[in-house]
Amino acid sequence: MTRRSRFESRSDVLRNYLEKLPREKRSRAAIGRAGHRDVDECSNRRHASSVRESLPALSDACPLPLATPEEVSSTSFYDTFLHQRLRRRRPPFNPTMILHWLWKHADPTADGGDVYRTLLVFLAVIVAVRLLQMFREVRSLPPGPWGFPVIGYLPFLKGDAHLHFKELAKKYGSMFSTKLGNQLIVVLSDYKTIREAFRREEFTGRPHTEFSSILGGYGIINSDGKLWKDQRKFLHERLRQFGIKCVGTGKEHMETRIMNRCEMAEFFQETVDTHRTTFDPSNIRDLIDTYLLEIQRAKEEGRDEQLFEGKDHDRQIQQIIGDLFSAGMETIKTTLQWSVVFMLHHPEVAKAVQEELDEVVGRKRLPKLEDLAYLPYTESTLLEVLRRSSIVPLGTTHAATRDVYLNGFKIPKNTQVVPLLHAVHMDPTLWDEPERFQPTRFLSAEGKVTKPEFFLPFGVGRRMCLGDVLARMELFLFFSSLLHVFHLEVPQGEPLPSLKGNAGVTVTPDPCKVRLVSRPMEVEMDFLSESQTLRNVGT
DSSP states (O other): OOOHHHHHHHHHHHHHHHHTSHHHHHHHHHHHHSSTTTOOOOHHHHHHHHHHHHHHHHHHOOOOOOOGGGGGGGGHHHHHHHHHHHOOOOOOHHHHHHHHHHHSSSSTOOHHHHHHHHHHHHHHHHHHHHHHHHHHHHSSSOOOOOOOOOTTTTTGOOOOHHHHHHHHHEEESSSSEEETTTEEEEOOOOOOHHHHHHTGGOOOOOOHHHHHHHHHTTTSSOHHHHHHHHHHHHHHHHHHHHHHHHOOOOOOOOOOOHHHHHHHHHHHHHHHHHHHHHOOSSSSSSSHHHHHHHHHHHHTTOOOTTTGGGHHEEEEHHHHHHHHHHHHHHHHHHHHHHHHHHHOOOHHHHHHHHHHHHHTOOOSSSSOOGGGGHHHHHHHHHHHHHHHSSSSSTOEEEEOOSEEEEEEEEOOOOOOEOOOHHHHHTTTSSSSSTSSGGGGGGGTTSOOOOOOOOOOOOGGGGSSOHHHHHHHHHHHHHHHHHHEEEEEOOTTTTOOOSSSOSSSSSSEEOOOOEEEEEOSSSSBBBBTTTTOOEEEEOO
């Protein structure tokens, strides 16, 4: 029987019952049922008393609001009463209610075994209720593998996580859930689902981990909410303003001490202090100066406390620099390593890139950013390296900022959402022979570079990599200069490097040896002479 049919049958029974009452009492009951809140308190008491006298069962079952006789008919009273009755919420379940009932009905004259049996029954009921609650919660989640309490699926997670998740996606679908420890995660392996999720505000959060708590919400990678939005907008404008100016072909060396995190923070603070002592508002040199200018303006306008949501200004600048430095350094370094590995495996591709460089750039200089538009094969080769390597196979983990539904499944608040970019880049339904290294897949029939929407090396959505343009420029300059100056060869007696890689935060190639053979240049470079001794260089 449907809810509506039950409502109608109950309405008929109640109507027949009330029609047997005297007219005066029925009118009072109607008055007591459907009134307005603005009736004075004395009137409320009077009508409530009338209802209790005339219809005790009805008034006890449901406390009734009141109305004037002109505003309600007996028909509206029946319908309103049953509608409100059906909408009454059940009180939340409290396990102590069961214990109280069991204890109340236990025989006090019996031996101690009766008490223990009562407690055992109580515990059994609690476990059963908890399992029922968990079952209801799981039913609303995306399907996925089961795990143990507390540790979840961790004992079954073997090998590289992105490859293991890829196999799970084949079994459970492109959207599945599991628990790693006590943390619920949802893995997305379909590019349409990833795009749909990460364009939404509800998935812009960051997981609350021990590492993020140490950082205290500073920076941009691990921040969220209003601070993240403000920093993203600020950096988006400034990075595009300074990006091209900051990229060059000169050699810049960094002391090895910055590889240590503590010394790194000290180095960043020294950099900020140096910029502050030489700061000139009329001559903004780089990103740090733009932050110093913003701080100065905030102080002048009296919004110093609101800037960075009250966080320490120097620490915020240090963390922003650290985020950009670490993310950019790791991405560029790893991608260049993979580019060397793929060129060793595909010397015909390296030769084609060198021929294009010779034709466009010539042998008298190194490539410049202005040459990029005239080097489509070189650019497409880099894009294929990014696709094939997928150096961040699990993307950047997001978190749901509130309970939300995606593709019909519930994603609870604080659930970690993982985009499986490796699966997207190796999807045979999207790419022709995805395992094959083929730069021409990014070239149109006219020879122009085309990037399909499912090409996601820098992420997707609101939290995609801010420095994607800058990263592509740096990759182009390093890669094109390397192949323009050197032939890459495998040393005699050495095997080809493996294409499997080592998965961590990024997937890096195995260490290998590379023989760099200089290509003749018409001018002598400051870092290369024709008499240079050839030697093996590790990637």
